[in-house]
Amino acid sequence: MHIxxxxxxxxxxxxxxxxxxxAKFVLTxxxxxxxxxxxxxxxxxxxxxxxVLLSVEIISGLGVGYVLKRASxxxxxxxxxxxxxxxxxxxxxxxxxVGSWVLTASVEGLERFISIALKSWLSVQAAxxxxxxxxFPELLQAMRAVGIPRLLVGMFGLMWRYLFVLVDExxxxxxxxxxxxxxxxxxxxxxxxxxxxxxxxxxGMAGSLFLRGFERSDRIYVAMLSRGYDGEVRSLPLPPFxxxxxxxxAAGLTFLGLLLLFGIFFWG
Amino acid sequence: MHxxxxxxxxxxxxxxxxxxLQDVSLHIEPGxxxxxxxxxxxxxxxxxxxxxxxxLANLPQKKASGDSRVTVCGLPMEPKNLGRxxxxxxxxxxxxxxxxxxxxxxEDVAFSPLYQGLSPAEVEVRVKAALASxxxxxxxxxxxxxxxxxxxxxxxxxxxxxxxxEVLVLDEPTAGLDPRTRRxxxxxxxxxxxxxxxxxxxxxxxxxxxPRMVIMDEGRIVADGPTQELLANDALLETxxxxxx
Numbered sequence: 291m292h293i294x295x296x297x298x299x300x301x302x303x304x305x306x307x308x309x310x311x312x313a314k315f316v317l318t319x320x321x322x323x324x325x326x327x328x329x330x331x332x333x334x335x336x337x338x339x340x341x342v343l344l345s346v347e348i349i350s351g352l353g354v355g356y357v358l359k360r361a362s363x364x365x366x367x368x369x370x371x372x373x374x375x376x377x378x379x380x381x382x383x384x385x386x387x388v389g390s391w392v393l394t395a396s397v398e399g400l401e402r403f404i405s406i407a408l409k410s411w412l413s414v415q416a417a418x419x420x421x422x423x424x425x426f427p428e429l430l431q432a433m434r435a436v437g438i439p440r441l442l443v444g445m446f447g448l449m450w451r452y453l454f455v456l457v458d459e460x461x462x463x464x465x466x467x468x469x470x471x472x473x474x475x476x477x478x479x480x481x482x483x484x485x486x487x488x489x490x491x492x493x494g495m496a497g498s499l500f501l502r503g504f505e506r507s508d509r510i511y512v513a514m515l516s517r518g519y520d521g522e523v524r525s526l527p528l529p530p531f532x533x534x535x536x537x538x539x540a541a542g543l544t545f546l547g548l549l550l551l552f553g554i555f556f557w558g
Numbered sequence: 559m560h561x562x563x564x565x566x567x568x569x570x571x572x573x574x575x576x577x578x579l580q581d582v583s584l585h586i587e588p589g590x591x592x593x594x595x596x597x598x599x600x601x602x603x604x605x606x607x608x609x610x611x612x613x614l615a616n617l618p619q620k621k622a623s624g625d626s627r628v629t630v631c632g633l634p635m636e637p638k639n640l641g642r643x644x645x646x647x648x649x650x651x652x653x654x655x656x657x658x659x660x661x662x663x664x665e666d667v668a669f670s671p672l673y674q675g676l677s678p679a680e681v682e683v684r685v686k687a688a689l690a691s692x693x694x695x696x697x698x699x700x701x702x703x704x705x706x707x708x709x710x711x712x713x714x715x716x717x718x719x720x721x722x723x724e725v726l727v728l729d730e731p732t733a734g735l736d737p738r739t740r741r742x743x744x745x746x747x748x749x750x751x752x753x754x755x756x757x758x759x760x761x762x763x764x765x766x767x768x769p770r771m772v773i774m775d776e777g778r779i780v781a782d783g784p785t786q787e788l789l790a791n792d793a794l795l796e797t798x799x800x801x802x803x
Binding site for chain 2: 459462463465466467468469470471472473474475479480481482483487491494495497498501502
């Protein structure tokens with residue numbers, strides 16, 4: 291029993307998939323940076339950002355629905371921006387009395403909240419497109435190439451590799467529990483035990499999983515040492531960055547820069 | 559009297575399209591001890607997971623092809639029977655670490671009786687009896703995590719014996735055991751009175767403890783008969799990647 295659905299990569303043939311991973315990585319980071327630097331309430335710029343994403347989604351063959359569905363994962367994080375609604379001073383929108391306090395929402399606060407929500411939604415979509423169009427190993431190489439510390443990249447790589455192993459292990463354990471969860475034929479018996487008992491069993495399973503993960507990490511480290519690991523992750527040199535990739539990178543960065551200037555000039 | 563296990567024309571494909579079982583039929587009488595052998599990837603584990611509905615339970619929308627039928631201890635394999643089927647079939651997984659998920663041996667062996675809602679006194683009796691049958695009475699308070707492989711295998715068997723199952727299904731019970739531990743486990747399997755289906759690569763054990771043998775290859779049952787007869791058929795063994803013992 292193996293888990294595949296965790297791997298976000300979707301192998302398709304498209305102009306986006308065939309781009310150099312380094313260019314895609316830098317452009318995605320630049321997109322997220324530009325989106326977060328754009329002033330609040332610059333709605334037309336947000337629409338331009340969204341149209342850029344939409345075109346990439348369509349060209350890549352992923353489909354708009356696929357990306358939007360996955361982007362809904364970002365929704366819970368948007369909630370953390372909710373206090374902005376009440377902390378920014380301005381024209382009063384509505385007030386909620388909480389005990390002896392009164393929470394006052396302002397129009398400016400609402401604008402800022404919606405801006406943050408939209409920006410994070412756009413950024414998450416960009417990240418989803420990157421991970422769906424680039425195999426993870428290439429993404430790691432790209433991170434290394436642009437100078438992200440090797441140790442950090444090594445950790446991402448190991449995490450990605452062993453996440454699947456760990457999930458498989460958890461699934462097998464849950465399967466073993468299901469296999470032993472039988473009913474008694476004797477009448478009048480409550481099957482399943484109390485909630486507290488089931489919670490204790492689940493806690494035990496989580497604990498076992500942690501212990502096994504811990505021991506496995508030890509074994510992996512020993513196996514790495516025995517093959518000569520010295521704390522340095524080495525890799526073959528990357529293929530040269532082609533002229534076409536430079537062009538894509540330059541064009542993308544210029545466009546994002548222009549969008550940012552446009553936003554700052556009119557709404558900043 | 560019903561058969562312990564009745565499988566007729568069972569086919570199964572994994573969600574990725576890989577076909578694991580093709581038209582498998584297998585009938586096992588109560589009290590019979592049957593060995594299931596065949597190369598890796600032959601479909602043995604997949605077949606075993608059908609015996610208490612783990613795989614069917616995951617795929618309720620799977621279209622039953624015509625006369626495909628799985629009946630265990632007289633109970634048709636249907637979602638409403640799963641609870642009773644799981645109590646009747648003790649499934650011991652290959653890796654005892656999957657099986658043992660509680661902090662102590664006692665809690666692990668007590669899982670099934672507690673889940674079935676037995677009284678604390680009954681649970682105590684069941685756990686004692688199960689540990690006694692695998693001769694591990696002294697281990698009740700031990701931490702599952704710290705046991706040796708052989709000890710874990712025995713405890714894993716005790717965790718299903720405490721359900722008092724009608725059928726015992728084991729996946730590669732002797733894999734990775736030293737000769738003495740393996741010997742003890744074989745003796746244990748010979749002693750236990752229930753119906754048994756054991757998937758294994760250990761043909762020496764099969765010769766000794768299992769009068770009937772079923773050979774699987776590429777998702778099909780390719781031979782089913784008395785162990786002595788099949789083990790004498792060199793051509794058959796060679797075709798399906800098995801070695802004479």
